Amino acid sequence: MKVTYTLIDQVVAEGVQILKEVYPSFQYQGFTKIRISKARSKWGSVKKNCRTGDFALTISNCFEEIPDEKRARTKLLSTTIHELIHTIPGCMNHGSNFKYYAALVNRRYPALHIQRCTSMESFGIQRDIKSYPYVAKCGICNKEWKWTRKPRLFNYISACECPYCNTKSLSFIKISGIAI
Ligand SMILES: [Zn+2]
Ligand SMILES: [Zn+2]
Numbered sequence: 001m002k003v004t005y006t007l008i009d010q011v012v013a014e015g016v017q018i019l020k021e022v023y024p025s026f027q028y029q030g031f032t033k034i035r036i037s038k039a040r041s042k043w044g045s046v047k048k049n050c051r052t053g054d055f056a057l058t059i060s061n062c063f064e065e066i067p068d069e070k071r072a073r074t075k076l077l078s079t080t081i082h083e084l085i086h087t088i089p090g091c092m093n094h095g096s097n098f099k100y101y102a103a104l105v106n107r108r109y110p111a112l113h114i115q116r117c118t119s120m121e122s123f124g125i126q127r128d129i130k131s132y133p134y135v136a137k138c139g140i141c142n143k144e145w146k147w148t149r150k151p152r153l154f155n156y157i158s159a160c161e162c163p164y165c166n167t168k169s170l171s172f173i174k175i176s177g178i179a180i
Contacts, residue, residue: 001064001066001069001073001076002064003059003061003063004036005036008036008059008076011080012031012034012057012080014077014080015080015081015084016028018105018112019081019101019105022101026088029053031046031057032052032054032055033054033056033057034056034057034059035058035059036058036059036061037059038060039058039062040062040125040126042060043059043062043079043118044058044059044060044079044080044082044083045057045058046058046083046086048092055087057080057083059080062125063075063076063079065124065125065126067124074111075118075123077112078114081112081114082102082115085098085101085102085114086098088101094116094117098116102114102115102116131177132146132148132174133148133149133174133176133177134146134147134151134154134172134175136151136157136170136171136172137170137171137172137173138165138167138170139169139171140162140165140167141162141165141167143164144173145170154172157171157172158170158171
């Protein structure tokens with residue numbers, strides 16, 4: 001299943017209809033912006049512009065990696081409804097209000113199974129857990145620095161001053177992914 005803006009528009013409309021059905025006073029404010037991301041850390045997110053009160057929706061294209069088309073479509077709809085619930089007053093977090101509306105949907109449409117969060121792994125998606133093979137630490141204030149590649153200060157780290165505690169107590173605790 002290809003994640004396109006047309007598909008997201010369709011799914012948003014479907015989600016609005018479902019929410020109106022289970023909660024007739026639901027008012028769809030509309031998303032002023034919709035964005036498709038390459039995020040592998042979350043399925044979707046909604047951001048509120050505190051000044052205007054507008055909502056922006058971001059949907060990851062990771063749904064494309066769910067092999068079963070039907071399952072992918074259902075998960076996309078479920079995620080979109082999750083994000084729509086966030087636009088209901090008092091539902092920006094996953095507290096009791098959020099859970100209340102999610103339960104209304106789930107009671108009527110158990111297959112949507114709206115949750116506060118679902119792992120990508122449970123859908124067979126490989127998350128990109130960023131690894132940092134180089135980690136240095138200050139022996140005095142315990143502040144850490146991480147690099148994905150060998151840093152330039154690698155050979156003279158002992159001469160570097162920690163900007164937090166102003167001592168020269170930095171050393172590597174991990175090199176090429178190996179703890180030392
Ligand atoms: Zn959420
Ligand atoms: Zn320090």
